[in-house]
Amino acid sequence: MEGPMRRAEAADVPRIHELTAAAYAKYADRMDVTPRPVLTDHGPAVAAGQVWITGSPVSGLIVLVPQDDALLIENVAVHPVAQGTGLGRKLLEFAEEQARAAGLSKLTLYTNEVMTENQAIYARLGYRETARRADQGYHVVFMEKTLPPGR
Secondary structure, three states: OOOOOEEOOHHHHHHHHHHHHHHHHHHOOOOOOOOHHHHOOOHHHHHOOOEEEEOOOOOEEEEEEEOOOOEEEEEEEEOHHHOOOOHHHHHHHHHHHHHHHOOOOEEEEEEEOOOHHHHHHHHHOOOEEEEEEEEOOEEEEEEEEEOOOOO
């Protein structure tokens, strides 16, 4: 990882927005709408303690939202200069650690259907597709991973 993971604070919100915009910029020519994470106001999630960041300057982030029986990975973003370094995989491993610590055995996430590279990465890491549907103008692929017991 590019440094220790830490919960984001209010002062990090501008950098979180910059990182998210940079990470998703490569999809602009494939999508007819702006990627949802780019439009998201991260302030409420930061205030709720759901945003974790790493790097100085911030090079990666993951947004983790506890649900009834799973931990939702609402967003995982890696700055373009750090893409291809394994940071995204490390962020997803961190999500697994957080799920286990919370007593949850499943992770869920969603991605846009045009983000095929991400779907392939998730599949290699043990996620399986559970649904595809249109959602508020986006074509979304839903995936989940059941964590093995223990570890």
